[in-house]
Amino acid sequence: MTMELSSQVTWLHKINPSFKFVIIVILFLGLLFIHDINVMVNLMFGTLILYVCFTGHPWKRLLLIAIPFLLIFITSSTSMIFFGKGDVTWFKWGFIHITEESFFRGVHLGVRGIEFALLGVTFALTTRPVYLFYSFMQQLKLKPKYAYSFMAAIRLLPIMIEELQTLRYALKIRGVKHHKGLRGLYERLKFFSIPLLAQSIRRAHRIAVAMEAKRFSQTSKRTYYYQLGFSRYDFLFVVFFLLIITISYVAMIYFPYVDIHDVRYEG
Amino acid sequence: MTVVTSVENLRLKFPGSNSLLFRDFSLSVQKGEKVLIVGPSGSGKSTLLQVLTGLIPDSIEVPIKTDNVTTPSSWGFLFQDPDTQFCMPYVDEELAFVLENLQIPREQMEERIKANLDQVGLSFEDIHTSIQTLSGGMKQRLAIASVLALQPEVLFLDEPTALLDPEGTDEVWKTIKHIGEDKTLIIVEHNIEKIVDFVDRVILLNEHGKLIADGTKDYIFKYYTDTLREHGIWYPGVWDDYLANSSLKQTYHEEKDSHQERICLSEFTGFRRKEKKIEVRKADIHSKEWIAIIGENGAGKSTLLHALMKLIKTKGLYKINGQQYNKVDEVTKHLSFVFQNPEFQFISNSVYDEITYSLSQENWNQKEIDKRVEECLDVYNLSKVKTNHPYQLSLGQKRRLSVASAMVRQQPFLLLDEPTFGQDARNTFDILEQLEAIRLQGSTILMVTHDMKIVENFATRVWEIREGKLVEDCTPNEWIKRSANSLKITDEGRSNDNGVKLSSNLVTQN
Numbered sequence: 001m002t003m004e005l006s007s008q009v010t011w012l013h014k015i016n017p018s019f020k021f022v023i024i025v026i027l028f029l030g031l032l033f034i035h036d037i038n039v040m041v042n043l044m045f046g047t048l049i050l051y052v053c054f055t056g057h058p059w060k061r062l063l064l065i066a067i068p069f070l071l072i073f074i075t076s077s078t079s080m081i082f083f084g085k086g087d088v089t090w091f092k093w094g095f096i097h098i099t100e101e102s103f104f105r106g107v108h109l110g111v112r113g114i115e116f117a118l119l120g121v122t123f124a125l126t127t128r129p130v131y132l133f134y135s136f137m138q139q140l141k142l143k144p145k146y147a148y149s150f151m152a153a154i155r156l157l158p159i160m161i162e163e164l165q166t167l168r169y170a171l172k173i174r175g176v177k178h179h180k181g182l183r184g185l186y187e188r189l190k191f192f193s194i195p196l197l198a199q200s201i202r203r204a205h206r207i208a209v210a211m212e213a214k215r216f217s218q219t220s221k222r223t224y225y226y227q228l229g230f231s232r233y234d235f236l237f238v239v240f241f242l243l244i245i246t247i248s249y250v251a252m253i254y255f256p257y258v259d260i261h262d263v264r265y266e267g
Numbered sequence: 268m269t270v271v272t273s274v275e276n277l278r279l280k281f282p283g284s285n286s287l288l289f290r291d292f293s294l295s296v297q298k299g300e301k302v303l304i305v306g307p308s309g310s311g312k313s314t315l316l317q318v319l320t321g322l323i324p325d326s327i328e329v330p331i332k333t334d335n336v337t338t339p340s341s342w343g344f345l346f347q348d349p350d351t352q353f354c355m356p357y358v359d360e361e362l363a364f365v366l367e368n369l370q371i372p373r374e375q376m377e378e379r380i381k382a383n384l385d386q387v388g389l390s391f392e393d394i395h396t397s398i399q400t401l402s403g404g405m406k407q408r409l410a411i412a413s414v415l416a417l418q419p420e421v422l423f424l425d426e427p428t429a430l431l432d433p434e435g436t437d438e439v440w441k442t443i444k445h446i447g448e449d450k451t452l453i454i455v456e457h458n459i460e461k462i463v464d465f466v467d468r469v470i471l472l473n474e475h476g477k478l479i480a481d482g483t484k485d486y487i488f489k490y491y492t493d494t495l496r497e498h499g500i501w502y503p504g505v506w507d508d509y510l511a512n513s514s515l516k517q518t519y520h521e522e523k524d525s526h527q528e529r530i531c532l533s534e535f536t537g538f539r540r541k542e543k544k545i546e547v548r549k550a551d552i553h554s555k556e557w558i559a560i561i562g563e564n565g566a567g568k569s570t571l572l573h574a575l576m577k578l579i580k581t582k583g584l585y586k587i588n589g590q591q592y593n594k595v596d597e598v599t600k601h602l603s604f605v606f607q608n609p610e611f612q613f614i615s616n617s618v619y620d621e622i623t624y625s626l627s628q629e630n631w632n633q634k635e636i637d638k639r640v641e642e643c644l645d646v647y648n649l650s651k652v653k654t655n656h657p658y659q660l661s662l663g664q665k666r667r668l669s670v671a672s673a674m675v676r677q678q679p680f681l682l683l684d685e686p687t688f689g690q691d692a693r694n695t696f697d698i699l700e701q702l703e704a705i706r707l708q709g710s711t712i713l714m715v716t717h718d719m720k721i722v723e724n725f726a727t728r729v730w731e732i733r734e735g736k737l738v739e740d741c742t743p744n745e746w747i748k749r750s751a752n753s754l755k756i757t758d759e760g761r762s763n764d765n766g767v768k769l770s771s772n773l774v775t776q777n
Contacts, residue, residue: 166611
């Protein structure tokens, strides 16, 4: 979610957040049924256009966020490349068995991982949480109780980060030394989570009381400061993806990168 | 006169506690009254406000029994903590949240938001300003604005300035006086100096929620000063009374004995994220000094302490007893640190373990540890609660424990970040006396504070930090003289807060 990252407002920001959310969920699901590596790569490039050109964030930040993409690619592709099933052996060493089929399946999975990440991050970078929850309340009829709880919780995050810093200082000064390995992890979890949780629970309770003191109630109707509707940008968003999908398939037919159209193993 | 809020024969018990907090308690408030409720911590002052507004039992489920409760037809509640009053990230959204709850049409919102901000003297170029960027005082004024959006007839204020610095405190009380003129006010407050002129009725509770006194302020201050002092209330003149009765008083400004140089700083700078945040050109710290570090919010006072503890990157010369150290571990052999919020430095499950922790890290033998810990428990008056979890202690006990666990290794330098912040008068004097005792034994105290009375009566030296630099290093007397002079020069009506406080001190001294 855009915490305090400032950015220019682009047409992606102006899309109705619920609508954007639903479309992206549909795309997520749709991706699971694409088994043609050519289409998948094309789709990735299509989404990359959105990410690079239309999020409105400075390119340095975009590059920084893109670093984990590589990690996603490597982790999701390698295990399939090394251990997947296949007939045309390229390399074999102990358990590691790379075949032509497993290689392309691995790359396919990696690209799908990146595609998921691109869609998700593009959504997060162009959607203010407050608008998202207002839109959820207005378009998807989410109960205000839940919407405002989430918004209040988001407000607590920066405070918690500050507290975490103080805690780290305190532990350093008290000379707390952590054991190595699992035990150290448990100790660290205990040292950090108990004070942080104790503070957060208290704070959450106080905010809840303060909200009710401001006449927030579950039953009454409410008016909205932000009225979120639909616009031509929503239309543009759908057209963009329809176009990308169409181009991806056409390109697969006329300009395939590899002559593999189903990466699943059938042998 | 009509009664706007009242309660008859209230009985209330918190789950888990053994006794009733209120036993057949009755109170009623007339329209237009300005009521101040005072009492020791745990006396149920906040609880009482919550009962009178109906927050108990509607929002907070606490078993109560009453014959009759009248809640006002329109009321607003201002809470203590500026960070836990808001559920939205921006100023306009927060105020809009209230208006939404009242079902105000969207078209009227912006106008009303601006009007409410105007009432509390807040003006923003863009009302879509992040709440996170506001100072504590501004946040509380925003909270007042959102209370005003409810158009309340009765205002309930629950220690609204307890977590603010002096500047913010002034801002907030000024605002409350401005907007509260035509309203009924019910105020709970420890530090009543700033508000006492404004109220006309004072109610005194004891620690069991029993009503001790109820009357005009003149009556209360005439007959109940002892009770006020006993309960740690910051009533006007509490410092004078304390100083008059204190035996430590004479030793404060005693000549320091032979100055063995302990800490040397020269061209010392501290960095946060590669940005220079604090700079000390030259300074030496000697044993038995009490250095009060003062300055505005965000000037870099805490950062200086962090730099001395080596928690942040530093450059320049920094020697402790002629030795240069680079690691936190090495520095903590000589320096100990007390945080503003004691809860963050507690790392064990009982008061006893908390104090032994640093010692066991240092491989003391069990006998020595036991002896030293018993000593500490005794000095800091924690023996009775030594098996309790640190989180179960009262505010004052927590503070004492944090000092005890910092001092148990008897390091020669003690650094404290506003240790008296939010404490009642009795706790404050307790802490100050303990620190003074530590100092007389040969330790050095460096303490960030906003309280000019502490500077005046306890410190032996003043460091003023301005915009990340140590700009003033002098004795308290010199500092008082200097700021008194600068006060004369600056326009009296717009003098800074320190100046105002000092001038009133000077008047009481003469």
